[in-house]
Amino acid sequence: MSAGGARITPYRDGPLLIRGTFTLADQDGNDIAFRGQTVALCRCGRSRQKPFCDGMHKATNWRAASAAQDPHAATQDTASRFVRERDSTPG
Amino acid sequence: MPVLPTPRGPLSATVLTALRGAPGSLPAGTDVPTPGDALADDDLHLALYACYELHYRGFDGVDERWEWDPGLVALRATLEAVFEHGLHAALDGWTPPAADDTTMDLALRAIADADDSPSLSRHLERHGTLEEFKQVVIHRSAYQLKEADPHSWAIPRLAGGPKAALIEIQADEYGGGDPARMHARLFADTMEELGLDPAYGAYVDALPGATLATVNLMSMFGLHRRHRGAIVGHLALFEMTSSIPNRRYATALRRLGVRAPRATEFYDEHVTADAVHENVAAVDLAGGLVRQEPALKDDILFGARALVELEGRWATMLLEAWAAQQPTLRSTPRAEAVAA
Ligand code: FES
Ligand SMILES: [Fe+2]
Ligand SMILES: [Fe+2]
Numbered sequence: 496m497s498a499g500g501a502r503i504t505p506y507r508d509g510p511l512l513i514r515g516t517f518t519l520a521d522q523d524g525n526d527i528a529f530r531g532q533t534v535a536l537c538r539c540g541r542s543r544q545k546p547f548c549d550g551m552h553k554a555t556n557w558r559a560a561s562a563a564q565d566p567h568a569a570t571q572d573t574a575s576r577f578v579r580e581r582d583s584t585p586g
Numbered sequence: 587m588p589v590l591p592t593p594r595g596p597l598s599a600t601v602l603t604a605l606r607g608a609p610g611s612l613p614a615g616t617d618v619p620t621p622g623d624a625l626a627d628d629d630l631h632l633a634l635y636a637c638y639e640l641h642y643r644g645f646d647g648v649d650e651r652w653e654w655d656p657g658l659v660a661l662r663a664t665l666e667a668v669f670e671h672g673l674h675a676a677l678d679g680w681t682p683p684a685a686d687d688t689t690m691d692l693a694l695r696a697i698a699d700a701d702d703s704p705s706l707s708r709h710l711e712r713h714g715t716l717e718e719f720k721q722v723v724i725h726r727s728a729y730q731l732k733e734a735d736p737h738s739w740a741i742p743r744l745a746g747g748p749k750a751a752l753i754e755i756q757a758d759e760y761g762g763g764d765p766a767r768m769h770a771r772l773f774a775d776t777m778e779e780l781g782l783d784p785a786y787g788a789y790v791d792a793l794p795g796a797t798l799a800t801v802n803l804m805s806m807f808g809l810h811r812r813h814r815g816a817i818v819g820h821l822a823l824f825e826m827t828s829s830i831p832n833r834r835y836a837t838a839l840r841r842l843g844v845r846a847p848r849a850t851e852f853y854d855e856h857v858t859a860d861a862v863h864e865n866v867a868a869v870d871l872a873g874g875l876v877r878q879e880p881a882l883k884d885d886i887l888f889g890a891r892a893l894v895e896l897e898g899r900w901a902t903m904l905l906e907a908w909a910a911q912q913p914t915l916r917s918t919p920r921a922e923a924v925a926a
Contacts (some may be wrong), residue, residue, distance in 0.1 A: 506691075506865040506869060507691060507692075507869070508695075509861075509864070509865050510861060510862075510865065512862060512865055512866070529858075530758075530762070530767070530855075530858075530859070531757075531758045531762060531859065531862065532754070532757070532762070533754060533862050533866070534862065535858070535861045535862040535865065543833075544857065544858060547858045547861065548829075548858070548861040548862075549829055549830075549833065549857050549858060549861055550828075550829025550830045550833070550857065550860070550861050550864070551830070553695075553829075553830065554830060
């Protein structure tokens with residue numbers, strides 16, 4: 496853990512985990528309560544408990560690498576994934 | 587303290603009768619026949635369960651020296667060999683997915699995705715009755731009232747990153763140091779809200795072998811250093827398949843009119859807690875362990891696959907029994923009081 500700071504890790508195909516010293520607040524400055532030392536924040540957009548991850552990224556087969564995305568990488572991959580996501584979205 | 591359960595056959599009778607006496611009194615050379623189903627046999631799994639409980643909370647009136655009694659440990663090893671052989675036989679033909687330290691999360695997910703056993707949580711969410719829900723809670727109580735303990739055996743067997751990852755998970759399981767927030771306590775709260783007895787071990791006599799086997803699996807993996815990979819894989823898959831089912835269980839309770847926060851908190855808590863734990867367990871714990879000890883990769887995946895196997899058999903047993911309007915619990919005075 497970096498001393499005194501927060502460490503944010505995007506996990507593959509899943510949430511952002513935040514560890515260390517940080518506060519979580521909404522845009523009006525109200526604290527957002529959480530338990531434990533580590534929080535998982537949704538980055539797939541499908542959580543029903545935003546801003547927290549509730550595991551829904553798995554039900555929708557959401558895909559994202561852990562490392563930073565290269566803006567110049569081919570878009571083909573993204574297009575084929577989009578189709579797959581739609582196929583696998585449960586009814 | 588829990589009372590000694592009632593024997594169900596020759597093996598459990600040998601163990602449970604011995605435990606009433608002084609250590610050293612176990613007759614040598616107990617014959618352990620191979621049961622028809624080593625993954626569900628009532629007698630085998632109650633005997634094994636009793637041996638393991640000596641390492642957890644013990645039994646009322648049982649001499650604590652039995653925990654390391656050489657005769658009992660020797661018998662336990664024989665029971666474990668039968669169980670382990672049964673696991674390998676059931677998984678005959680299964681090949682662990684290819685993976686390295688950077689892809690253990692993908693390999694574990696592949697095991698979860700390949701699971702085609704029926705979903706208990708989906709059934710309960712949509713159609714389950716309160717009586718069925720209570721039965722599930724009783725079945726689960728054998729583990730959930732000591733939630734996280736079997737995986738804690740792994741702590742001194744790990745070092746560095748994987749150990750830190752395990753602690754990160756276990757700290758939450760134990761309520762971050764607040765006894766009221768321990769997951770085992772939250773489960774006891776749910777039991778109380780449902781009118782069930784939250785005392786540790788209260789329902790053991792009612793639990794069939796297939797249920798006890800799910801707990802024995804983690805005790806066996808946890809208590810043997812050689813199974814440290816398997817207990818890590820077991821935990822990882824447990825955490826990876828928890829958030830969504832627990833949301834369904836919470837939804838089921840609310841649908842059934844059980845809305846007290848104290849009743850649903852156990853399930854609600856697990857939705858977001860395990861969304862954290864699954865990543866820590868798959869990447870930092872399992873992946874981290876493979877980085878340190880590459881030779882454990884297949885053991886980790888075996889532990890995960892063994893969990894899927896036993897959980898699948900257990901869920902199938904429940905769903906089939908309900909469909910046939912059969913009981914899922916062994917009949918004991920206590921179980922009958924619940925059903926009434
Ligand atoms: S990242 Fe997990 S629900 Fe969105
Ligand atoms: Fe938990
Ligand atoms: Fe957990």
